[in-house]
Amino acid sequence: xxxxxxxxxxxxxxxxxxxxxxxxxxxxxxxxxxxxxxxxxxxxxxxxxxxxxxxxxxxxxxxxxxxxxxxxxxxxxxxxxxxxxxxxxxxxxxxxxxxxxxxxxxxxxxxxxxxxxxxxxxxxxxxxxxxxxxxxxxxxxxxxxxxxxxxxxxxxxxxxxxxxxxxxxxxxxxxxxxxxxxxxxxxxxxxxxxxxxxxxxxxxxxxxxxxxxxxxxxxxxxxxxxxxxxxxxxxxxxxxxxxxxxxxxxxxxxxxxxxxxxxxxxxxxxxxxxxxxxxxxxxxxxxxxxxxxxxxxxxxxxxxxxxxxxxxxxxxxxxxxxxxxxxxxxxxxxxxxxxxxxxxxxxxxxxxx
Amino acid sequence: xxxxxxxxxxxxxxxxxxxxxxxxxxxxxxxxxxxxxxxxxxxxxxxxxxxxxxxxxxxxxxxxxxxxxxxxxxxxxxxxxxxxxxxxxxxxxxxxxxxxxxxxxxxxxxxxxxxxxxxxxxxxxxxxxxxxxxxxxxxxxxxxxxxxxxxxxxxxxxxxxxxxxxxxxxxxxxxxxxxxxxxxxxxxxxxxxxxxxxxxxxxxxxxxxxxxxxxxxxxxxxxxxxxxxxxxxxxxxxxxxxxxxxxxxxxxxxxxxxxxxxxxxxxxxxxxxxxxxxxxxxxxxxxxxxxxxxxxxxxxxxxxxxxxxxxxxxxxxxxxxxxxxxxxxxxxxxxxxxxxxxxxxxxxxxxxxxxxxxxxxxxxxxxxxxxxxxxxxxxxxxxxxxxxxxxxxxxxxxxxxxxxxxxxxxxxxxxxxxxxxxxxxxx
Numbered sequence: 001x002x003x004x005x006x007x008x009x010x011x012x013x014x015x016x017x018x019x020x021x022x023x024x025x026x027x028x029x030x031x032x033x034x035x036x037x038x039x040x041x042x043x044x045x046x047x048x049x050x051x052x053x054x055x056x057x058x059x060x061x062x063x064x065x066x067x068x069x070x071x072x073x074x075x076x077x078x079x080x081x082x083x084x085x086x087x088x089x090x091x092x093x094x095x096x097x098x099x100x101x102x103x104x105x106x107x108x109x110x111x112x113x114x115x116x117x118x119x120x121x122x123x124x125x126x127x128x129x130x131x132x133x134x135x136x137x138x139x140x141x142x143x144x145x146x147x148x149x150x151x152x153x154x155x156x157x158x159x160x161x162x163x164x165x166x167x168x169x170x171x172x173x174x175x176x177x178x179x180x181x182x183x184x185x186x187x188x189x190x191x192x193x194x195x196x197x198x199x200x201x202x203x204x205x206x207x208x209x210x211x212x213x214x215x216x217x218x219x220x221x222x223x224x225x226x227x228x229x230x231x232x233x234x235x236x237x238x239x240x241x242x243x244x245x246x247x248x249x250x251x252x253x254x255x256x257x258x259x260x261x262x263x264x265x266x267x268x269x270x271x272x273x274x275x276x277x278x279x280x281x282x283x284x285x286x287x288x289x290x291x292x293x294x295x296x297x298x299x300x301x302x303x304x305x306x307x308x309x310x311x312x313x314x315x316x317x318x319x320x321x322x323x324x325x326x327x328x329x330x331x332x333x334x335x336x337x338x339x340x341x342x343x344x345x346x347x348x349x350x351x352x353x
Numbered sequence: 354x355x356x357x358x359x360x361x362x363x364x365x366x367x368x369x370x371x372x373x374x375x376x377x378x379x380x381x382x383x384x385x386x387x388x389x390x391x392x393x394x395x396x397x398x399x400x401x402x403x404x405x406x407x408x409x410x411x412x413x414x415x416x417x418x419x420x421x422x423x424x425x426x427x428x429x430x431x432x433x434x435x436x437x438x439x440x441x442x443x444x445x446x447x448x449x450x451x452x453x454x455x456x457x458x459x460x461x462x463x464x465x466x467x468x469x470x471x472x473x474x475x476x477x478x479x480x481x482x483x484x485x486x487x488x489x490x491x492x493x494x495x496x497x498x499x500x501x502x503x504x505x506x507x508x509x510x511x512x513x514x515x516x517x518x519x520x521x522x523x524x525x526x527x528x529x530x531x532x533x534x535x536x537x538x539x540x541x542x543x544x545x546x547x548x549x550x551x552x553x554x555x556x557x558x559x560x561x562x563x564x565x566x567x568x569x570x571x572x573x574x575x576x577x578x579x580x581x582x583x584x585x586x587x588x589x590x591x592x593x594x595x596x597x598x599x600x601x602x603x604x605x606x607x608x609x610x611x612x613x614x615x616x617x618x619x620x621x622x623x624x625x626x627x628x629x630x631x632x633x634x635x636x637x638x639x640x641x642x643x644x645x646x647x648x649x650x651x652x653x654x655x656x657x658x659x660x661x662x663x664x665x666x667x668x669x670x671x672x673x674x675x676x677x678x679x680x681x682x683x684x685x686x687x688x689x690x691x692x693x694x695x696x697x698x699x700x701x702x703x704x705x706x707x708x709x710x711x712x713x714x715x716x717x718x719x720x721x722x723x724x725x726x727x728x729x730x731x732x733x734x735x736x737x738x739x740x741x742x743x744x745x746x747x748x749x750x751x752x753x754x755x756x757x758x759x760x761x762x763x764x765x766x767x768x769x770x771x772x773x774x775x776x777x778x779x780x
Contacts, residue, residue, distance in 0.1 A: 105565065105661055105662070107662075136568065137565055137566050137567055137568055138564070138565070139564070139567065139600070140562070140564055140600075140667045141563070141564055141665035141666060141667040141668075142665075143665065144667075144681060144682075144683070144684060145666060145667070145668050145679075145681050145684060146684075148665075216691065299699075302699045302701070303682055303683070303700075303701075305401075305402055305405045305406075305409075305532075305701050306400075306401030306402055306404075306405050307401055307404040307405040307408055307439065307443070308401070308404075308439070316683065318683070318684075344439070346444070
C-alpha cells in the first residue's frame with residue numbers, strides 16, 4: 001500500500017516521461033523543487049570519471065516488519081506497524097570499491113598532489129572534503145581475496161560508511177547519507193507485502209540476487225533483476241548498513257495503528273549494535289527477506305587483534321556493504337548529522353538505550 | 354548479544370572455550386604462583402597488540418583458569434598507563450584486572466620488573482626486543498606467550514633457539530602468535546592436505562602478503578632519534594625486521610606447515626624501496642619476492658608488498674599433484690571444495706586456550722623453535738633481497754648481522770641507510 005505524501009504525478013510517471021523525452025543527462029533531475037520533479041540522475045564524483053546512479057523513491061506509508069505468519073521470521077521483525085516515509089533518492093546499486101577507494105585510499109588527494117592543485121584556492125566543498133579524516137590503512141587485504149572492481153565494498157564499519165557519505169556530500173554539494181532502517185525496508189519492498197519483493201518463494205531468489213546458493217563471494221553490482229522500483233541487489237550480494245542503532249523490541253514500542261513518521265534511532269558514541277539490512281552472498285535465502293535484520297557485534301572484527309580495534313574496518317564482516325540515499329527534504333534529527341561513534345567505545349550497554 | 358545472527362555465520366565461539374582439567378599442575382613451573390592458585394600474567398609491550406593479547410588471555414581463561422593481569426611494562430610510561438586504564442575498563446578482562454600502580458613499569462628495563470613479578474609473560478613489543486625478552490623470561494623460568502616474529506636477525510634467532518632448548522629442559526610453556534596454527538579452518542584444511550586427501554602430494558607452495566601501504570607515524574615534538582624510532586617502529590630494521598619478517602612470516606609459516614615443518618636449504622630474493630621513499634619509511638623495502646629451495650627439490654615461491662594502488666592478496670596456495678588449496682583466514686578452498694569452518698573460535702583467543710590448557714594439564718606446549726625457524730626463513734629471504742646474494746640456511750642462521758643497539762638509551766641513532774642489492778653486504 002503506497003500513499004503518496006503529495007498529490008499529482010508520482011515520481012514514477014515523471015521518470016517515465018523524462019526517459020521518453022530526454023536523453024540521460026548527467027545532472028538533470030538533481031535539483032527538483034517538488035517531489036514530483038524528482039528524476040533519476042547520475043552523479044559523477046568530481047575529478048574522476050566514476051559515477052553512480054540515483055533513483056527517486058516517492059514518499060508513502062507502508063507496513064514495516066514481517067507478519068506473524070511469515071516463514072522463517074525472527075521475533076524482532078515484529079509486530080508489523082505502519083510507517084510513513086518522505087521522498088528521497090536511493091542508490092540504484094550498492095556503493096562499489098571503485099567509488100569508495102577514492103575516499104578510503106585518498107586517491108583524490110594524491111591526484112591533486114600530482115596535478116599540483118593549490119588546495120586553499122579550491123571551492124569550499126573540495127576543501128571540506130579534503131579535511132575529512134580518511135580510514136587508517138588496513139593491515140592485510142581489505143577485500144579478503146573476494147574481489148574488487150565493480151563489486152560492492154565489504155568489511156567496513158558503520159562509521160566508515162557514514163564518513164564516506166560526508167566526504168561525498170562535501171564533494172558533490174548534494175547531501176548523501178545512509179538510509180534509515182525504515183527507508184531501507186520501504187525501498188526494498190517497493191510497494192510489495194511479500195517476504196521478498198518478487199513474492200514469497202525463495203526458489204525465485206536466484207533470479208534476483210546473489211546469496212549462499214548461487215555464488216562463492218560478492219559479485220559486480222547490478223547483474224541480476226532489480227526490484228519494482230529499479231533497485232538492484234536488495235536481497236543479496238552484500239547486506240547494507242542502515243543508520244539505526246539496534247533496539248530489540250523497537251517495533252513493539254511503535255504504534256500499531258497510527259503511522260510513525262520517518263522513524264530513526266540515531267547512532268551515538270557506541271560501536272555496536274547497529275543494523276544491516278538485505279541479504280548477502282554468504283546468507284541463506286530466509287536471511288535475505290525484506291524484513292530480515294542483521295545486528296552488528298564485536299564478532300564482526302575478530303581478526304583485528306589490536307585494542308582498541310579499528311573504527312574503520314570490520315575484518316570479519318565480508319558480507320556487509322552499504323547503499324546511499326539523499327533526502328528530498330531532510331528530517332530534523334539528521335540535518336548536519338555526522339558520525340558520533342568513538343573508537344574503542346565498544347557495545348552499548350543493554351541498560352543504556 | 355542482541356538479536357539472531359544469520360545461520361551461515363555461526364558466531365558461537367564461546368562454546369569452544371571448553372572446560373579443561375586442572376589436574377597434574379606440578380609439571381609446569383609457575384603453573385600457579387607460590388601460595389596462590391592464580392596465574393599472574395604480565396604484559397611487556399603495551400601497544401594495541403599487547404592490550405589485545407591481555408584481553409585474549411582473559412577471555413581464554415574464562416571460568417576455567419584463575420588468571421589475573423598482574424603487571425604491565427612499556428618503554429613509554431604514557432603507553433603503560435594507557436593500557437592499564439583500558440584494561441581496567443575492559444569487560445572481557447573484568448575482575449581479572451589486578452594491576453596496582455606500583456606494578457606499571459616504564460623504561461628499557463621495565464621487562465625485568467614484569468618478569469620478576471609474574472608467572473606468565475605476554476611479549477608484545479616491536480620484534481627487535483624479542484630475543485632479549487625471551488632470553489630473560491626463560492632464564493627466570495616463566496611461561497610465555499610471544500608475538501611473532503621472534504627476532505629480526507640471525508643473531509637474535511640464535512639466542513631464541515638457545516632459549517627454546519633451555520625452556521624445553523625447564524618444562525616451560527611457550528605459545529607463539531602464529532594464530533593460523535590455532536585456527537580451526539586452517540587446522541582442518543592442513544589435516545586434509547597433509548594426509549594427501551585434499552590435493553595429493555604437496556609439490557610446492559605459493560604464498561603472498563601483498564597489501565597497500567601500512568602506517569607511518571611522524572616524529573612528535575620533543576622526540577629524539579630513539580623515541581622517534583620506537584614510535585614509528587615499523588620502518589626501522591632493528592625494531593621490525595621489515596614487513597617480510599613482521600607480517601609475511603605468517604604465510605611462510607603456513608608453507609612450512611604444509612611441508613611438514615621443514616626448513617629451506619637456500620633462497621634467492623629480490624626487492625627494493627621503489628615507491629615509498631619518504632624518510633618516514635626508514636629503510637623498509639616496499640616489495641620482496643623470494644624463491645626458497647628445499648633439500649628434497651621442492652620450492653616455495655613468496656611475495657610480499659606494501660604499496661598502495663596495487664593488486665592485493667594475503668593468502669597461501671598449496672599446490673599438490675591433484676589440485677591446489679587456497680587458504681586465507683575464514684576462507685578455505687581445497688581444490689575447488691570450499692571448507693566451511695563453522696563456529697570457528699577466535700584464533701587470537703584459541704592460542705591462549707591452548708597455552709593455558711597445556712599448563713593446566715602439565716603438558717606444556719613449546720612452539721618457540723618452530724616460530725624461530727619460520728622467522729629465520731623470512732629473515733633469510735630479506736637478507737638475500739637486501740644483499741642480492743643467494744643465501745643458505747646455515748649462512749642465515751650464522752649471520753653476523755646484529756642490528757640491536759649496543760646500549761639501549763635515549764638520544765641519537767645511526768644514520769638510516771636503505772639496503773642496495775649487490776652493494777649492501779652484511780657478511
